[in-house]
Amino acid sequence: MHMNLEPHYKALRYSSCDVPVGIALILTSYTYFISSLCLSIVLYRLSPLHPLYHVPGPTLWRISKLMGAWMSYTGHQHLYMKRAHDKYGPVIRTGPNEVSVVDADAVVSVLGSGGLPKGQFYEARKDPRAPLNLVVLQGEGHANRRRLWNRGMSTESLKEYEAIIAKRATQLLDCVASAPDPNIVDLAAWISYFSFDFMGDMACACQFGGGFELLHNEADRTNIWPIIEKFAVTASIYCHIPWAAHSMQLIRLPSRDRLRQFGTDNALRRLKSTTTTKDLWYHLMDEAGLEKTKPPLGDVVADGAIAVVAGADTAATALSSLFFLLLSHRKYYQALQEEVDAHFPLGADPLDTGSHADMPLLNACINEALRLYPPVTTNGPRQVPRGGGRIIAGVFIPEETQVYLPPYSHHRDPRYFSPSPEKFMPERWTDPALAPNATAFIPFSYGPSNCVGRNLAKQEISMVACLLLSRLELRFAPGFDAAAWPQQLYDHFITTKGPLMVSVKKR
Ligand code: HEM
Numbered sequence: 045m046h047m048n049l050e051p052h053y054k055a056l057r058y059s060s061c062d063v064p065v066g067i068a069l070i071l072t073s074y075t076y077f078i079s080s081l082c083l084s085i086v087l088y089r090l091s092p093l094h095p096l097y098h099v100p101g102p103t104l105w106r107i108s109k110l111m112g113a114w115m116s117y118t119g120h121q122h123l124y125m126k127r128a129h130d131k132y133g134p135v136i137r138t139g140p141n142e143v144s145v146v147d148a149d150a151v152v153s154v155l156g157s158g159g160l161p162k163g164q165f166y167e168a169r170k171d172p173r174a175p176l177n178l179v180v181l182q183g184e185g186h187a188n189r190r191r192l193w194n195r196g197m198s199t200e201s202l203k204e205y206e207a208i209i210a211k212r213a214t215q216l217l218d219c220v221a222s223a224p225d226p227n228i229v230d231l232a233a234w235i236s237y238f239s240f241d242f243m244g245d246m247a248c249a250c251q252f253g254g255g256f257e258l259l260h261n262e263a264d265r266t267n268i269w270p271i272i273e274k275f276a277v278t279a280s281i282y283c284h285i286p287w288a289a290h291s292m293q294l295i296r297l298p299s300r301d302r303l304r305q306f307g308t309d310n311a312l313r314r315l316k317s318t319t320t321t322k323d324l325w326y327h328l329m330d331e332a333g334l335e336k337t338k339p340p341l342g343d344v345v346a347d348g349a350i351a352v353v354a355g356a357d358t359a360a361t362a363l364s365s366l367f368f369l370l371l372s373h374r375k376y377y378q379a380l381q382e383e384v385d386a387h388f389p390l391g392a393d394p395l396d397t398g399s400h401a402d403m404p405l406l407n408a409c410i411n412e413a414l415r416l417y418p419p420v421t422t423n424g425p426r427q428v429p430r431g432g433g434r435i436i437a438g439v440f441i442p443e444e445t446q447v448y449l450p451p452y453s454h455h456r457d458p459r460y461f462s463p464s465p466e467k468f469m470p471e472r473w474t475d476p477a478l479a480p481n482a483t484a485f486i487p488f489s490y491g492p493s494n495c496v497g498r499n500l501a502k503q504e505i506s507m508v509a510c511l512l513l514s515r516l517e518l519r520f521a522p523g524f525d526a527a528a529w530p531q532q533l534y535d536h537f538i539t540t541k542g543p544l545m546v547s548v549k550k551r
Pocket residue numbers: 178179180190350351352354355356358359362418419420423424486487488489490492493494495496497498500501
């Protein structure tokens with residue numbers, strides 16, 4: 045029997061000499077390889093073999109951190125996390141090797157001394173071309189640097205800073221009170237100008253010239269604000285994905301480069317100035333000579349820049365949220381104004397800090413603003429070190445897992461803030477019957493890496509609030525959609541915010 049083998053010979057001839065067929069074969073096998081690899085990773089991450097199988101959470105989050113990156117891109121990570129906690133409970137899986145915990149005891153065991161170190165998330169925030177700043181330092185290096193910062197935030201140091209805050213707060217008052225159209229004033233923008241100018245004075249000697257002068261220029265001519273926000277947004281997205289974070293360390297990021305350049309320029313200007321003012325720089329540089337060895341200039345430059353990043357936007361968000369809440373609740377606006385008037389009658393200086401401790405409503409309103417809209421909404425995670433897991437909130441969490449303790453979700457948890465955790469209720473801080481669980485109140489985090497600038501921030505917020513309430517009558521601008529304002533608070537580690545339009549009358 046004769047078989048016609050011609051077609052088979054043809055096929056063989058084409059496959060051996062036709063290059064596209066070869067490439068197609070390689071691509072096909074590569075695609076099969078990659079798909080089966082991805083599929084096996086996905087199946088492993090969902091399977092009972094994964095050490096975090098027992099922790100509940102949305103399926104897509106268990107599979108990949110791409111969801112985390114996307115949530116940060118939208119700026120709504122805090123809302124997604126809160127919704128997931130409401131659905132799945134206090135300990136949820138937010139990534140293949142990541143959990144989020146809402147639990148007051150965990151605040152102490154995770155963030156307190158003897159808790160968990162910072163991990164992979166903070167690696168992504170390191171600038172490979174500059175010395176490390178306080179936020180990304182760990183262990184002994186962190187403790188040594190923190191000593192300088194603590195001196196810069198002592199009670200005596202804060203006393204020294206009062207005059208710097210007072211000067212900028214008065215400038216803010218003048219700008220807001222003399223706005224060209226008193227019926228449409230963007231209070232959030234002016235407050236941000238104030239806090240950038242103030243942090244510039246504190247950490248970069250901008251009070252001696254060459255500073256940001258956003259208030260004076262009525263605009264951000266130095267472009268510092270978008271530089272910081274761009275860096276914050278970019279970093280908040282890529283630090284979810286370890287391989288992307290490592291690649292980002294290798295490539296040049298314009299916002300990171302500009303931030304570094306900005307720090308260096310400020311340092312040079314500060315070094316040239318002959319000031320004897322004890323600002324933050326004075327302490328970071330150890331100009332008093334209290335350390336055995338002087339800190340290297342590069343470290344101080346890195347910390348000067350992080351002071352502006354960590355201190356300006358956060359305090360501005362807190363102040364803007366405070367005014368938003370007061371304007372939305374006139375009863376409390378008036379009550380607080382009465383408290384301010386009682387402490388600062390005509391002729392008294394509302395910038396005097398001596399009364400702050402005796403102003404219960406002021407402190408309660410600030411706490412409520414920090415509770416409902418914490419300026420660091422989700423905060424960075426800690427990481428379980430190698431060498432065994434930990435029991436956190438009663439759940440075994442294996443080694444190398446990243447652990448978030450999101451302030452936004454803690455602050456709206458009815459176990460800790462009742463009744464009505466979603467409501468602005470300053471009396472929960474003044475009426476012992478309504479006392480919240482203070483351990484779950486973590487706007488400044490907790491433990492050895494908590495916010496070193498918290499007392500400065502409170503002083504700044506109190507001084508500005510007293511001054512504006514005593515000198516101005518504020519209302520939402522006609523037609524302003526106040527209900528939409530909280531939706532424009534975007535979580536990018538720090539918080540970006542929309543305009544807060546008010547009408548202003550002098551009192
Ligand atoms: C209302 C205003 C502020 C809020 C809500 C806030 C909140 C926070 C939070 C949540 C952390 C993270 C701690 C952690 O990793 O667990 C932090 C760290 C930090 N904050 Fe603030 N902050 C504020 C204002 C300031 C100010 C005015 C400064 C002054 C320069 C400042 C400087 C820092 C620094 C340097 C760190 C790193 C501390 C360390 O790692 O040891 N913050 N802040």
